Amino acid sequence: MKTKIWHITKENEIQTYLEAAKLLQAGEAVAFPTETVYGIGADATNEQAVAKIYEAKGRPADNPLIVHIADQSQVHEFVKEVPDNAKKLMHTFWPGPLTIILPLRTGRLAANVTAGLDSVGVRMPEHPVALGLLAVAGIPVAAPSANRSGKPSPTSGEHVEEDLSGRIAGIVFGGKTGVGLESTVIDCTLEMPAILRPGGVSQEAIEAVIGPVISEAKEVAQQEAPKAPGMKYTHYAPKAPVAIIEGDAAFFQQQIDLAEKNGEIVGVLVSDELEAQLRKSEYMMGLGSKAYPEETAYRLYDRLRHFDHTLVTLIYAEPFAKIGIGEAVMNRLEKAAGGHYIRQSEER
Numbered sequence: 001m002k003t004k005i006w007h008i009t010k011e012n013e014i015q016t017y018l019e020a021a022k023l024l025q026a027g028e029a030v031a032f033p034t035e036t037v038y039g040i041g042a043d044a045t046n047e048q049a050v051a052k053i054y055e056a057k058g059r060p061a062d063n064p065l066i067v068h069i070a071d072q073s074q075v076h077e078f079v080k081e082v083p084d085n086a087k088k089l090m091h092t093f094w095p096g097p098l099t100i101i102l103p104l105r106t107g108r109l110a111a112n113v114t115a116g117l118d119s120v121g122v123r124m125p126e127h128p129v130a131l132g133l134l135a136v137a138g139i140p141v142a143a144p145s146a147n148r149s150g151k152p153s154p155t156s157g158e159h160v161e162e163d164l165s166g167r168i169a170g171i172v173f174g175g176k177t178g179v180g181l182e183s184t185v186i187d188c189t190l191e192m193p194a195i196l197r198p199g200g201v202s203q204e205a206i207e208a209v210i211g212p213v214i215s216e217a218k219e220v221a222q223q224e225a226p227k228a229p230g231m232k233y234t235h236y237a238p239k240a241p242v243a244i245i246e247g248d249a250a251f252f253q254q255q256i257d258l259a260e261k262n263g264e265i266v267g268v269l270v271s272d273e274l275e276a277q278l279r280k281s282e283y284m285m286g287l288g289s290k291a292y293p294e295e296t297a298y299r300l301y302d303r304l305r306h307f308d309h310t311l312v313t314l315i316y317a318e319p320f321a322k323i324g325i326g327e328a329v330m331n332r333l334e335k336a337a338g339g340h341y342i343r344q345s346e347e348r
């Protein structure tokens, strides 16, 4: 399949939306930027169209998709009811990086969107290109992140091309994304809402609006099946294995030296502060200052992907504080590492 590429400019904006929307309406899969990561969209009411997403990504069939809308009122087309908590969240955070799980109104969406569940995840994105395309298409659009299943999500059109060129009908290039990590997923079908995936909206910000919520990511024991089906799969992983090194700068340097002595080529993923304390190396990638966790979130996937184009055989990363967006950063980093930590305290 030849993948049609558009580069959005002020001049061709409307024309691009019209062409891309036409493909979506015709049941094709088209990738586009959102303020979190790039998504690959298809008509959420068309089962064959949605099947093309699973096919292109190589995504397991039991992992449901998020439905994207351009206007809050569209929710009622396919949602049975909107609980008060959810109304408050929509009012405060939409458009924005928050996906809300709501009770499904049966018969309105293709069954493979929700993977057979009686709930549906809904999001109104904040990116002007996403909103423009969704508004012109006029249909609810199912859209997971536009990466091959298991890889880090795409934060640029080039990342999408790398993974999906030849596998989908089109890619709308609209520059870099904003947050750089996926939306927060919150289940509002429960008495006490639960965060299933930390993301662009922090738990602190949510609790300021609706009071205490459960955090699945923090509280669910590893052996229990996660409630967001997607969270059980290997995710966000570059080709080389990742380990998180917990300790001081001397310990971090010692781990690099040890690995190199064993013939490894070590990619290093650290804050500016730690970078300044380590010996310079060709494969050191900065994640920005610890004072700006938003910058770390924004860079993470790009840096993880970058290592796939180098010779590194092992990646050592620094842990960041699990506060605000840092919660989502560490969630992704721990998944990329498969939970593998090397801790100074245990070494002593």
Ligand code: TXA
Pocket: 034, 036, 037, 038, 039, 040, 063, 064, 065, 066, 097, 099, 101, 114, 117, 119, 120, 121, 123, 125, 143, 144, 145, 146, 181, 182, 183, 184, 185, 196, 197, 227, 228, 229, 230, 231
């Ligand atoms: O920021 C984002 O959310 C991006 C952009 C493109 O909007 N999309 C995205 O989609 O990250 P995806 O498919 O990569 O992740 C969706 C997550 C998965 O973990 C999935 O299991 C969960 O949301 N999910 C979707 N519908 C659900 C439902 N009804 N119940 C529980 N979890 C659900």
Ligand code: MG
Pocket: 144, 145, 153
């Ligand atoms: Mg994804």
